[in-house]
Amino acid sequence: MKVASTKARARGSKQPRHPARFHPAHPRPSSGRPSRRVLVVAGVLVVLAALLVTGAVVLAQRTDQVAAIDGRPVTRDELLFHMRRLAPRVQNELRNTYHLQSPADWNAKAGDRTALQRLAARALDQIERDRAVLALAGEQGLPAAADHAGFLAELAAENERRSAAIAKGEVVYGLAEFSPEEFYSHRLTELTTTLKQRLSASRDGPLHVTDADVRKAFEQDRDAWSANATTYTYAKLVVPVPEGAAGDYAEKLRRRVAAADRLARVAEREPGAELTTDTRRGGGSAVHDQDLMAVLGALDPGQISAPVTGAGQITYYELTGKTVDEDAAFAEYARRIRQSLVEEKFDQFIRRRVDAGDVEIDAAAVDAINAEDVQQ
Structure with a gap:
């Protein structure tokens, strides 16, 4: 049997310098500081409470999203604003297409959907397009509200500015105060005009x-663009x-x-008939x-018009000649042609921006809107 040396044994059996202290079974008096475990549990509870509060706030803010x-959310108020704004136009379209009564019954069927559903769809399409215009305006550095709340803030600020100017005796052009519908159309038209000018310059x-x-467009529809430079x-x-x-x-x-x-x-053969001749250049703002x-422009030289019935008389026109000053026509219409091409x-x-966008619709929230909501 191997035996350790006395030196080694003595080293191995060495006692600690200080004897172990006695720990009683009952806890020590508190030092006034919470334990680490209590702090961790409390921290978790605080985080959970914060998450619950935040979630409640977010839900409260999103309950009106449709x-x-x-x-970017579209709120119920925003959708209703556009539905009310577009209602007269959509009513007229539905009346002509589906022969609905006037005023339209929004609950009536218009094809495979109700009139109200078609109005909501049109309003959502309009919001989508207008949002694309507003986003483009923002990219170009133009002041444009990105959502309905921002639009209402702009409206309030503009009306306040006009009111203050009037109170000071300053000249205010246009309306003294805008309604939401008036300001929306005014602002969107203003932004659209500026964008067309800036992006085509x-x-x-x-x-x-x-x-x-411009020249190509003129040549493709020469007769239409030459009307005011045509002599008949x-x-x-x-x-x-x-x-x-x-x-x-x-x-x-x-x-x-x-x-x-x-x-x-x-x-020569009709009793009381009166025949006159004349020369007339296209254009003119009078109804006559x-x-x-409209009558002469539809005729070729040598053709006779359909009868034009008046009070106690019947009139016929015969086109005997037509000349077009193309240089004058192009000079007169070039600016208008350019403008129409820019608009196109x-x-x-x-449309490309709209098609590239992402749209999510809460069908249940949209369907919850009823005819009474629109008519308020």
Whole structure:
């Protein structure tokens, strides 16, 4: 058996310098500080309480959300605002398409949906498009509210500014106070106009229209763009309707005009008929001028118009000649053509942004809106 040396044994049996202290079974008096375990438990409870409160606040803020566009909420109030704003237009469309009564019954069927559902869908589409315009305005550094609450704040600020200016005796152009609907249309039109101007100004702008684009559009619809630069020569035949004329008098006269092929020949045979000739350049803002251009513009040289019935008389027009000053027409319409092309590009640009967006709709929340809500 191996035996450890005395030195080693002595080293191994060495006693501690201080004897172990006695720990009584009852706890020591408290030092006034909570234990680490108590602190941890309390901390967890505080965090849980905070999460519950935060969740409750978020839920309270989101209970009126009916949709989300690119992650930004659409509230019930915002949807109702647009439904009420669009209601007259949608009513008219539904009346013409589905023959609904006037005023429209929002609960009536309009195809496979109710009129109210179609109104809500139109309003959501409008919000989506308007949000795309507002987002673009923000990217361009233009002041534009991103949501309905921001819009209402802008409205309040603008009305307050106008009220203060009027109180000081300053000139205020337009309305003294905007309604929400008026201000929304005003603000959106203002932003849209600025965006079109800004994004079409430079050659690399997404809405830029070249001179070649303008010329091409003019050539594709030359007749329409040349109306105000067109000179018409024509004959006008006015035939009085005899007293006691038979009910088929107008039809028989129409046949005689068609058979004669020229108004001058008809004038020789019709009692009391008056034939005049004239030359007229396109344009004019008077109703008579516009009506006349509508008749002459539809004719080719040598053609006779359909009868125009008046009080006790029937009138026919014969186009005898037409000349177009294309240079003058292009000079007059180039600016308008450019503007129409910019508008077309803008609509396409916004449509692409809308198509690339993300929309989530809470169908139950939307369906909870009823006709009474819209009519308030």
